[in-house]
Amino acid sequence: MSASTAQTSAAIKAANAASHAEYVTFRLADQWLGIPVMIVQEVLVPQRIARVPLAPESIAGFLNLRGQIVTSVDLRTTLGLTLRADDAEYMNVVVRHDGELFAFMVDEVGDVLSVPNDAVEPALATLDQRWRAACTGIVRRDRGLLIVMNVRELLRLEHVAS
């Protein structure tokens, strides 16, 4: 009896884990976005960034994270939003993708959200093309929509832009 209870609860846990996904949320202008928590390595305050002349516009440059080179990407530029004021505050969301580190410059970092998979709706057809390409789904929240982004596509947008 007790053995079977343990089995059941493990099964429920597994099912829950499979049906929920956790997202790191961040804000760009008025919009909240989310990326899977698994790929986020850390969140950093602004760092000294070395510019890379001739690089695509949205590449802010390189930063040194404990001896590792991180490519800093300004998501506002990537996603076609207005540029951040020079003195505006921002945060870096460091993600690891294909063995390489990227720092997404975002306006504000929010909570880690656990979202049931069935609460993620397909992207709206009316979304800006650049957004739609990288958007894997939309979550309705009391505070407004959370757009779930795919990092691979975000970085591919970068490539197209270059």
Add this chain to the structure above:
Amino acid sequence: MDDLLRDFLTESAENLAKLDNDIVELEQRPQETSLLNSVFRTIHTIKGTCGFLGLSRLEGIAHAAENVLDALRAGRLEVRSTLIGDVLAAVDCIKEILGHLEATEAEPEGDDSALIAKLEYWLQVAEGTTIEPPKAAAPAPPADWDGSDRRKQAPKPEDDGGHHHVSDSTLRVGVTLLDQLMNLVGELALSRNQLIQLASAHEDSEFANPVQQLNRVTTDLLEAVMKTRMQPIGNAWTKLPRVVRDLSHANGKQISLEMHGAETELDRQILQAIQDPLTHMIRNSADHGVEAPAERRAAGKAETGTIRLSARHEGGHVVIEIRDDGAGINADRVRRKAVERGLVKAEAADAMPDAQILRFIFEPGFSTAEKITNVSGRGVGMDVVRSNIEAIGGTVEISSQSGRSTTIRVKIPLTLAIISALLVGTAGEAFAVPQIGVVELVRVTEEQHDLIENVHGAQFYRLRDTLLPLVPLHTLLRMKATASLDSYNIVVCQVGEARFGLVVEEVFDTQEIVVKPVGRLVKHLQAYAGCTITGDGRVIMILDTTGIATMAQVSSNETREEAAEAAKRSLALAQDDSKESVLLFDAGFPALQGVPLSLVARLEEFPLSALEEADGHFLVQYRGALIPVLSANPSMDLRAMDPRPVIVFSDRERTMGVAVNEIRDIVEDHVTLQRSATRPGVLGVCVIAERATEIIDTDYFLRRAHGDWFQQERGSTGSHTPKRVLLVDDSRFFLGLLSPVVRAAGYTVSTAADGKDALARLERGERFDIIVSDIDMITVDGVQLARTIRGNPAWADVPLIALTARNSSEDRAQGLTAGFDAYLTKLDRDLVLSTMHNLLTEQRVAA
């Protein structure tokens, strides 16, 4: 020791150690088929390799043991301890022989028949031919082998300090682990640099000593880790004897390949990169360099040719030389070929020393064209060889003594992971330039600005007797330059044969830096070779001089040469502007025709088959574009000659050819137009080399070939009433050249023979919208003219352009102070026209 044998010993030692355990375990668990299989495989591998290496004794034992194990696997025998004992005896014997091999590189003498007989006995049991169980007595040991002796001989590392066995002293380590180590040590070195920088601020701090110690250890560690990645260059040479042998057999040649310095070590990454280029060059030497025996005999050489391959360390680099005593390279043939291929102009090629001519062998246009064995054939793919070597920061040079030898010298860095770099700064950013590409540093102060020449919008620096094309880094990287600098620095870079000067604001120092790859998002940028982290934790970009040369187009021979030639011409003009190089040609007119060489882009010969007729016009494929070809003489039949000599003129985007009968000569003479035009297409007649010569009007031909372009130019002046231009110059030749250009651009042109003439016309009440004047004139010179004009309220507003050969900054300053609005150097037509246009537009806006 032979590499193959060394590998075999290392591998066998690892396998045999496991084998003992496996066999013992097998005895306990006879049903374990995976164990049995593993034991079988090990013995099988040893047997196979022994046969390959010619180790017959070892092979015999391994073979017998393998058979027994095979019978076990097949279930024809059962595991029992006597059997296992015999197999273990075989394994011991194998170990014994391996130990001997390691020490002497040869199998020991000995008789294994007893051991083999015992093993074969088990096979008989398996076949059922013997039912008698093996004797319980201990097996007779092989004649030269005794169990107790073996134990004595067994290696004892503890009391054997001096002697290390290969199998003990070698470890197999994954390359990924080595790369990871390299990375970590690199990061450690960076932290060390940061610490040193911090510590240097507090010299008497208690940290000073430990930091010094850390510094020393880190440096040693770095070196040691670098060494782990080093491999002898001989590893890249193993295939070469075979390549040479096959080629010499195929071609009926006798070639001996000598290899020296195979132990020279370099980074494995570099080793991989040079393997193909090396093979290619050796192949070339064997294939095209060394002659057939008969030919060699006739030339008084030994029938057997020699290719000598050598490698050595030379100041942080590895120098590889490939030298053959073959026929050498005939420089004159290369010269002709280079001219034919359009890589260099004929007159420039003649002036080049042989050593320089040979470098064309590395040009893409040279080698891919066709089979060129008659040029001693070093062509095919040498451009690829060069680019591969340059890609790892190396250089390649070729030299040859015709009929005697050819030597190719390759210089490559030891490693790519850590490089020595020069730190420079421009527009507030720091960059690293790999030291291997840097030849020298030049500091240009304000007084030396005269040494900078402006030619067709490109800048050159007069470095001793050469003209160095300048590439301002901030322009290249599209950065905002710091406003007007009094002095700056030129980093003279060498990329292959090309040299250029990278203009930077500051030069800091030289550092050993760890090269880190740039991320994928900026990988496509040619300008960078990677990035690094400096002592203070900043990320800075490492510039790729090869990429920069490509971006700035200083690497291609052609542009460099053309630019340098243009620069030379302008210098020649500056020194002696009355002399002019004129190209003379025959176009079927009674008189010879001439055209200033400065207007000629190139001389070509097109085969008749290349000329295409379309809509009554002739066109030819030229560098990927169709260009029109006109006859210099309307009565000329373009088809009457094959190939047809053509003079190519270029006007920025527009290119066209004028077909002639024969190119006669290039002469330098004082050119004065004696009579004006006799027919369209001719500017006038002058005496050159004591013969009357018609100077052709290139603009007439360009206009006929590209009518639309001049239409646009006319439109661009933006006014329906043509602007009136006064051209002032005491050279009729020059006026003759310039007037049609200006007229063609939609202006009404008047000319004055000197300053006095110009003032006379102004005083007569003639009015001009713009005046373009020479400076050097006898009666009233340009400076006086400008002062007079600016001093007279009636004319003071007229835009003035100085067009002169004088180019020093004093002259420029004097001209601008006198009242010229622009000061241009002869003769850039486009610049003259655009300056005129700009000044007139400005004036209109101001009004």
